[in-house]
Structure formats: structure tokens, C-alpha cells
Amino acid sequence: MLEKLPDFIKENGGSKTLIVTDEGVLQAGHAERTLSILEKANCEALVFGGAEENPTNNCVSKCRDFALEAGVDLLIGLGGGSSMDTAKGCNFLLTNGGEMKDYHGYGKATHPMLPFIAVPTTSGTGSECQSYALISDDETHAKMACGDVKALAQVALLDPELTASQPKLVASLxxxxxxxxxxxTAVCLPRNPISNIHSLEAFRLLASSIHSVTNGTASLEDRSNMLLGAAFAGLAIENSMLGAAHACANPLTAFFDVTHGHAVSLMLPHVIRFNRLDPEIDEIYRSYESFIPLVGLRKLDLADWLDTLKDTAGLKSLSEMGIGAADVKRLAGGALHQWTGRFNPCPVGLSDFEAIYSNAISDVVRCV
Ligand SMILES: [Fe+2]
Structure with missing residues (x-):
């Protein structure tokens, strides 16, 4: 599939391409292979390998300087969410000037942007299908969601072989x-017929293969399901929103440096148990449970199934990471200020966040 990249570049009028990527992707050899494919097709290209995890305005500015000096007319984001977001951020600064904070929010770019092709090497963020770049402020490290319809990729090239280089833990998270x-997205307040289609198809694909990913036996078909599922989930976010599990995860990352996927995985089962007390939401979850494969001979509900996945992946619990009851108030206070929490189907107040964190810390199965 990566071999089709030159066709997509030509279709989008690219005569000099910048591949934006990171150190890990460089080491995995993906950038070298991409360059070799482009060279054979007479497509001029160069590489910026300085994308960083949680890219800042400074990182994006370096990429912009590189792109400006090279005089490129098409951008490729090759890697995980950080590489794709750096490429998107570079596109804002290169074509519209200023700093990333000028684009915090949606639709603030007034000039046309360069064509952009997203090539994910992980199955997770869904950034390849989203018009937002998540860029951190240089000083505060607060994440700014900078969105514009012009920042959307013209092409999301999904090649499952590129995801085979992920270590098992990264693939699981x-x-x-x-x-x-x-x-x-399946239950959030702004859910709608378009996002619902993408949420359900994403879940169907991901549910069929996530167990193989977490136990390290994923086949190419599993990787394909995960990559397409993650992209569909990205489209579901693009058309709706997230919820309280992401609101709970962000303070764990900010205060205790817990990786995003790890933090979300620990919190989601407890948010599901909280949400499904609402009969309408419970019905949606039940419709999703029909796609959960049997675990042994047992049919599990969503939250219990998610618990088995995090156990199979070998994820440490909150208490194993030294996070305890004394941290609940600070975490709940942080979660309350996360804007994704506002879109949770059931209102989540301070005491609700405290209860959800307390349950996650003591791993209580029933929330309320
Ligand atoms: Fe996420």
C-alpha cells in the first residue's frame, strides 16, 4: 500500500514533499523505505525527523523553518499522532504565519493550506482522520486543540505492515x-447518525482483534482491523466528541506521567459502570456487547471485558504506580476542568469524579 504514495502525491500536485516524522520511526526504517519508494517514482522529497512526543509550538516552529527553507509544496505526516500533529501544525504556520496559539480553537486559518497526506504507523489516535492538531504551549505545556477544515488530510494511507514495528506494549496502549x-463517541452527548456509524464499525473491527494485540499474537489481518478501526474511531471523534474517561485520563498524565493509552484504559471500565446507570446509555452499551468475542466460554459485559484486556496487556494498576486515596481530590479537581467531560452522557460533578477515581484505585467492580 505504501507503494501507492507517489500516485497520491502526484494527484495532489506535490512537486517537493516534506516527510515529517520522529526518531522512533526513523530507527524503524519507515522513513528510509518511504524515501526509496518516492525516489523510484521521481518524487523529490526530504525528511524532518524532529517531531517530539506531545509536540510544542517550538517543535512545530522548527519544522516550519525547515519546510520554508526547503520550499516544499506538500506535507506527509509519517508516524503516530505526534508526527501527524507536527505536520498539521507546520501547515498552519507555513501557510498562515504566526504561532500555534493563534489557531487554538477552530477555523482560524484564513489562507489556503498545503496538501497533506497522513501515513500512520500506530493504530490509536485517529489523527489521520481529524482536522485538529494537538500542540502543547511551550511554557505551560497545556494542550491546545488547533483545528481547521483545511488542515484535514487529503489522503489517509493505511498500510498495516507499517504498524508491525510497534512493540507489543505500544500496540496494546x-x-x-x-x-x-x-x-x-458512541455515547457522548453530541453523538449523531454519522458518528454512530463510525463508532460502531470502529468497535466491531477493534473488538475482533484487540485480544490478539494484547497477548502478542496479532496477525497482519489483526493489524489491518486495528488500523482501520482506529481511523474510523478518529472519524467518530471528528463528527462528535469524547467523554469522562478522557477527562479522567488527562490529570493522570499531567500529574503522574501515566501514558495516555494506559490512563484511559484504567479509567474507562469505571466510567462505563457509572454511565450505564442511565437506561438509554445502558441500551447502547448492550448493543455493543454483541460484538465482544467470548472470553473462554464466558460472555462478559463491556467493563469486565476491558478489565481482562488491560490484565492481558500487563498494565500496572493505579495503586501499583503509587497513586492512592490521598490523590483523589487533586485528580478529581483536574478532571473537572477537562472539556471532554462536558460531553459525557451523564453529568459528572466533582463527587462523581472522586467516586470514579476511588473505584479505579481500589479496583471496585461496581461504581455506585
Ligand atoms: Fe485518546
Whole structure:
């Protein structure tokens, strides 16, 4: 599939391409292979390998300087969410000037942007299908969601062989995050017929293969299901929103450096148990449960199934990471200020967040 990249570049009028990527992707050899494919097709291209995890305005500005000096007319984001977001951010600055904070929000770019092709090497963020770049402020490290319809990729090239280089833990964490995207968009307040189609298809694909990913036996078909499922989940986010599991996850990352996918995976089962007390939401979850494969001979509900996945992936619990009852108030206070929480189907107040964190810390199965 990666071999089709030159056709997509030509279709989008690219004569000099910048591949934006990161150190890990460089080491895995994906950038070299991409360059070789482009060279054979007489497509001029160069590589910016300085994308960083949680890219900042400074990182994006370096990429912009590189692109400006090279005089490129098409951008490729090759890697995980950080590489794709750096490429999208670079596109804002290169074509519209200023700093990333000028684009915080939606639709603030007034000039046309360069064509952009997203080539994910992980199955998780769904950034390849989203018009937002998540860029951190240089000083505060607060994440700014900078969106514009012009920042959407013209092409999302999904080649499952590119995801084979992910270590098992990374594949598990990104896959569990994609699963959370499918399940949070499925019930969030702005859900709608378009997002519902993508949430359900994402879940069906991800549910069929996530167990193989977490136990390290994923086939190419499993990787294909995960990659397409993550992209559909990205489209579901693009057309709706997330919910309380992401609101709970962000303070765990900010205060305790817990990886995003890990934090979401620990919190999601408890948010599901909280949400399904609402009969309408319970009915949606039940419709999703029909796609959960049998575990042994048992049919599990969503939250219990998610618990088995995080156990199979070998994820540490909150208490194993030294997070305890004394941290609940600070975490709940942080979660209350996360804007994704506002879109949770059931209102989540401070005491609700405290209860959800307390249950996650003591791993209580029933929330309320
Ligand atoms: Fe996420």
C-alpha cells in the first residue's frame, strides 16, 4: 500500500514533499523505505525527523523553518499522532504565519493550506482522520486543540505492515485508546447518525482483534482491523466528541506521567459502570456487547471485558504506580476542568469524579 504514495502525491500536485516524522520511526526504517519508494517514482522529497512526543509550538516552529527553507509544496505526516500533529501544525504556520496559539480553537486559518497526506504507523489516535492538531504551549505545556477544515488530510494511507514495528506494549496502549475512542463517541452527548456509524464499525473491527494485540499474537489481518478501526474511531471523534474517561485520563498524565493509552484504559471500565446507570446509555452499551468475542466460554459485559484486556496487556494498576486515596481530590479537581467531560452522557460533578477515581484505585467492580 505504501507503494501507492507517489500516485497520491502526484494527484495532489506535490512537486517537493516534506516527510515529517520522529526518531522512533526513523530507527524503524519507515522513513528510509518511504524515501526509496518516492525516489523510484521521481518524487523529490526530504525528511524532518524532529517531531517530539506531545509536540510544542517550538517543535512545530522548527519544522516550519525547515519546510520554508526547503520550499516544499506538500506535507506527509509519517508516524503516530505526534508526527501527524507536527505536520498539521507546520501547515498552519507555513501557510498562515504566526504561532500555534493563534489557531487554538477552530477555523482560524484564513489562507489556503498545503496538501497533506497522513501515513500512520500506530493504530490509536485517529489523527489521520481529524482536522485538529494537538500542540502543547511551550511554557505551560497545556494542550491546545488547533483545528481547521483545511488542515484535514487529503489522503489517509493505511498500510498495516507499517504498524508491525510497534512493540507489543505500544500496540496494546494505542489499540486500547482507539477502543476508548469508539466507546466514548458512541455515547457522548453530541453523538449523531454519522458518528454512530463510525463508532460502531470502529468497535466491531477493534473488538475482533484487540485480544490478539494484547497477548502478542496479532496477525497482519489483526493489524489491518486495528488500523482501520482506529481511523474510523478518529472519524467518530471528528463528527462528535469524547467523554469522562478522557477527562479522567488527562490529570493522570499531567500529574503522574501515566501514558495516555494506559490512563484511559484504567479509567474507562469505571466510567462505563457509572454511565450505564442511565437506561438509554445502558441500551447502547448492550448493543455493543454483541460484538465482544467470548472470553473462554464466558460472555462478559463491556467493563469486565476491558478489565481482562488491560490484565492481558500487563498494565500496572493505579495503586501499583503509587497513586492512592490521598490523590483523589487533586485528580478529581483536574478532571473537572477537562472539556471532554462536558460531553459525557451523564453529568459528572466533582463527587462523581472522586467516586470514579476511588473505584479505579481500589479496583471496585461496581461504581455506585
Ligand atoms: Fe485518546
Amino acid at each position: 494505542t489499540g486500547l485508546d482507539a477502543l476508548a475512542h469508539a466507546l466514548e
